[in-house]
Amino acid sequence: MIRFKEIQKAYDNGTKALKGVNLRIDDGEFVFLVGPSGSGKSTIVKLITAEEAPSGGRLMVNGYNLNNIRPGQVPFMRRTLGVIFQDFRLIEKKTIQENLIFAMRAIGASPRETRKRVPYVLELVGLEQKAGCRPTELSGGEQQRVAIARALVNNPQMIIADEPTGNLDPMRSLEIMMLLERINELGTTLLVVTHERELVDRFSKRVVAIENGRIISDETGGYYNDEVTI
Amino acid sequence: MKLRYNFGYFISEGFHSIFTHGFMSFAAVCMIVCCLLIMGSFSLVAVNVDHMLGDLEAENEFTAIVEETYTDGQTTQLQAAIRGIPNVASTTYVSKAEAMAAFKEGREDNELLNDLPDDVLRARFRIHVVDIERMKETASQVEALDGVAKIRAEFEIAEGFVVLRDIAGAVAIILVVILLLVSLFIIANTIKLATFNRREEIAIMKMCGATNGFVRWPFVFEGMLLGLAGALVAFLFQWGVYSLVANAVTGSDTMSLITVLAFRPMALRVLGAFVGTGLLIGTSGSVLAIRKFLQV
Numbered sequence: 001m002i003r004f005k006e007i008q009k010a011y012d013n014g015t016k017a018l019k020g021v022n023l024r025i026d027d028g029e030f031v032f033l034v035g036p037s038g039s040g041k042s043t044i045v046k047l048i049t050a051e052e053a054p055s056g057g058r059l060m061v062n063g064y065n066l067n068n069i070r071p072g073q074v075p076f077m078r079r080t081l082g083v084i085f086q087d088f089r090l091i092e093k094k095t096i097q098e099n100l101i102f103a104m105r106a107i108g109a110s111p112r113e114t115r116k117r118v119p120y121v122l123e124l125v126g127l128e129q130k131a132g133c134r135p136t137e138l139s140g141g142e143q144q145r146v147a148i149a150r151a152l153v154n155n156p157q158m159i160i161a162d163e164p165t166g167n168l169d170p171m172r173s174l175e176i177m178m179l180l181e182r183i184n185e186l187g188t189t190l191l192v193v194t195h196e197r198e199l200v201d202r203f204s205k206r207v208v209a210i211e212n213g214r215i216i217s218d219e220t221g222g223y224y225n226d227e228v229t230i
Numbered sequence: 231m232k233l234r235y236n237f238g239y240f241i242s243e244g245f246h247s248i249f250t251h252g253f254m255s256f257a258a259v260c261m262i263v264c265c266l267l268i269m270g271s272f273s274l275v276a277v278n279v280d281h282m283l284g285d286l287e288a289e290n291e292f293t294a295i296v297e298e299t300y301t302d303g304q305t306t307q308l309q310a311a312i313r314g315i316p317n318v319a320s321t322t323y324v325s326k327a328e329a330m331a332a333f334k335e336g337r338e339d340n341e342l343l344n345d346l347p348d349d350v351l352r353a354r355f356r357i358h359v360v361d362i363e364r365m366k367e368t369a370s371q372v373e374a375l376d377g378v379a380k381i382r383a384e385f386e387i388a389e390g391f392v393v394l395r396d397i398a399g400a401v402a403i404i405l406v407v408i409l410l411l412v413s414l415f416i417i418a419n420t421i422k423l424a425t426f427n428r429r430e431e432i433a434i435m436k437m438c439g440a441t442n443g444f445v446r447w448p449f450v451f452e453g454m455l456l457g458l459a460g461a462l463v464a465f466l467f468q469w470g471v472y473s474l475v476a477n478a479v480t481g482s483d484t485m486s487l488i489t490v491l492a493f494r495p496m497a498l499r500v501l502g503a504f505v506g507t508g509l510l511i512g513t514s515g516s517v518l519a520i521r522k523f524l525q526v
Contacts, residue, residue, distance in 0.1 A: 049437065072441075079439035091431055093250060102431075105239065106440035154438060 001027050001062060002048060002158070002191075008056035009043050009213075017043040019213040020057070025191060027157065030184040032200050033193045035210035041193045044210070045162050048191075049083060050074045062157050079107055082151030082188075086163035088143045090135040096122070096146050097131040103150045117153060125149045125179060141172030148179060158189035165196060173199055237447070244451030251427065255456060258420045262460025262511060263467065265413030266504050269406055270468045274500070276402035278491055283395050285489065290362060290391060292383030294372045296353045305353060308377040312355060317368040322356040329354055352379065363392045413511050414518075421453060422519035432523045442524045449516045457512020461504040468500060469493055 004023040010016045017040045025031050035041050046052040048061055050069065059066040062080035069077060090099050097118055104114045122128045125145040135143050144164060151159050161180060165173035177192075177199055184190045194200060200207055209217035248255040294312065296305055305323070312321050324332070329351040334343055357372065359365050366385055373381045425432070435445050476490040493500075 075436070075439045075441045077439075078437060081439075083437050089430060089434060091434065103434070103438045106435040106438040106444065108236070108444065110236075150434075150438075 001025065001060070001189075003060040004044075004047075004057065005059070006057040007047065007054050007059055009040075009047065009052065010055045017213055018047075018054075021210075021213070021215055023208065023215060023218075025158075025189060027189055028184070028187060030181065030190045030203075030205045031192070032203075032205055032207045033191060033210065034195055034197075034200060034207060036195065039210045040213040041210060042162070043213075045083075045160055045191075045193060048160060049081060050077060075107075079154060080157045082154065082156040082159040084144070084147050084151050084159065084161040084164045086166035088135070088140075088147045088167075090143060090146055090150075092135050095132050095134055096127060096138070096149075099135070099146060100150055100153045103153050107154055109154075117155075121149045121153045124152065124183075139172070140168050141175060144168060144172075144176050145179065148176070148183070152183065152188070156188065158191065159183065161190070161192045161194075163194055164192065165194065165199060170198070174202070177203060240447040241451050243448035244455055247428075247448060247452050248455060254420070254423060254427065255452075257423075258456045258512075258515075259460045259463065261416050261420050262413070262457060262508055263464045265409065265416065265511070266461060266464035266507060267467055267471070269409045269413070269507065270464065270500060270504060271471065272405055272409065273402070273503070274468075274472060274496075276398065276406075277496070278489075279398055280395070280402075281491055282489060283391065283398065290365075290384075290387060291356050291358050292365065292369050292372075292381060294355045294357055294381055295379045296355070297377050297379045298352050300353070300377050304377060308375065309355060311375050312357060312372055315368060315371050317359050317361055317364045318372075319358040319360045321358075324354045324356060326351055326353050410507070410511070413507075414514055418515040418518040421449075421456075421515045422522075425449065425519045425523055429523050432520075436524070445524060446517070446520055449520045450513055453512035453514075453516030454509055455512070457508035457510070457515075458505065459508075460512070461501075461508030464508070465501050465504045468504070469497065 002023065002025040004021045007018050007021040007023075008016070009018040021040070021044070023044075033041055033044060043052065047054055047059060047066070050061075050066055054067065061077060064073065064077040064080075066077070091102065094102060100118045100121060101114045104117065109117075119128060119131070122131055125148055127142060127145055127149065130138060130142065135146065138146065144167075148159075148161075148164075151161075159180070164180070165176050168176060173196065180190055180192060181203065206220040207217070208215060296308060300308065309321055309323060312318055327348040330346070330348050333351060337343055357368075359368050365383065369381045369383050369385075372378055432445055472493045476493065479488055479490050
């Protein structure tokens with residue numbers, strides 16, 4: 001569960017990225033966060049992952065108060081999140097299976113736990129046959145599936161996908177969105193940051209639109225605000 | 231999933247990483263070898279210089295001249311009293327005849343000396359001290375003894391040795407510290423380059439929820455292994471280079487005055503110093519290098 005209450009964020013160079021954002025995402029929700037470049041979408045993601053600290057307001061992420069979180073608690077907060085990036089960020093020297101094991105070992109999972117969990121997650125994203133391949137041997141869509149598998153492998157409460165289809169063609173983008181929808185149906189909260197209007201319109205989900213650091217629209221049910229310039 | 235610190239995993243990751251990033255590992259080991267060789271060579275030169283100064287110091291002595299009226303029995307008692315003074319290393323008795331013979335040595339052409347009787351000079355003790363720095367104080371203590379007519383000593387030379395030894399020691403320490411810092415800087419930068427290639431891995435680990443300790447330990451072990459490997463290679467090189475130089479110096483006629491210490495008796499200490507320094511610069515280099523990348 002995420003709570004933004006009057007969140008402000010100003011960077012050191014004086015840029016005011018967020019100007020009093022109020023946002024609540026409950027467990028199990030699927031939310032699209034849309035807005036033009038520079039509107040504050042990435043800042044919201046960075047605040048949720050604790051890469052940045054808010055300048056004002058109150059921020060809660062999965063039970064952690066990020067206003068006064070101790071540095072030692074940040075890794076434990078991050079274990080409640082899975083993050084998917086536009087550029088996949090897979091380790092090219094490792095196989096698909098090793099990429100997932102790497103993510104699990106990073107939080108102290110035992111080899112026994114990884115042997116049990118990795119094949120299950122690979123099957124979930126439909127890549128069980130590609131476990132031994134390296135990322136460079138896969139298509140863009142498949143690489144993003146691996147990134148989704150990596151985000152899922154530690155069983156997070158919430159997945160944040162930052163422009164997950166930005167590097168994919170429309171067909172692969174649709175497949176990825178359908179996969180994310182399925183993951184959401186299995187109980188994981190989803191926050192998808194995107195500016196792909198067609199894709200957002202195709203799914204009947206809650207859409208939060210942001211512009212100039214302010215939320216200008218928050219509608220549930222697949223509504224996409226036409227006033228927002230993407 | 232609770233946090234587990236599996237050191238077997240860290241060591242295997244560190245070891246695996248050395249081979250995965252082979253070129254950078256090779257560069258880091260080469261840097262450690264070079265730094266240790268420079269430091270080691272300088273330190274060994276300093277040790278040899280110190281040893282030679284020690285030899286020269288040992289040859290420095292002062293003379294206590296015995297009262298003319300003293301009998302042999304009294305002189306023996308006086309020698310025991312001199313040996314009882316704390317800083318006295320050894321005493322050598324020089325009889326009147328021996329003193330005269332020594333005086334005549336090199337003056338054989340001087341006919342005036344031929345007619346002098348053998349007992350014209352007084353008996354004396356040649357006294358070596360343990361610590362040349364305390365020579366003046368020791369000489370005063372000897373002079374205060376009954377039976378000692380006077381003291382003859384070259385305090386300026388003794389003080390010169392002390393100053394020379396102190397300067398050599400200080401220069402050696404300063405240079406070794408500077409070289410150590412330079413090595414640390416170079417190693418930190420070499421490992422930082424290696425770490426830079428892996429910043430994506432670190433960022434992924436951090437985003438997955440890895441603690442700083444979890445991310446840091448494999449790098450620390452990697453640094454330790456590189457430091458250890460560099461130290462062992464540097465030790466073998468040092469042994470070879472030292473032996474070559476030592477053979478060249480001892481075999482040379484022009485450098486016959488220079489005495490070179492054998493490497494074997496020092497080998498364990500050199501190995502210990504190399505391994506210790508290698509581990510220190512490898513580990514500190516890793517910790518310094520990774521610090522920046524942990525701030526995600």
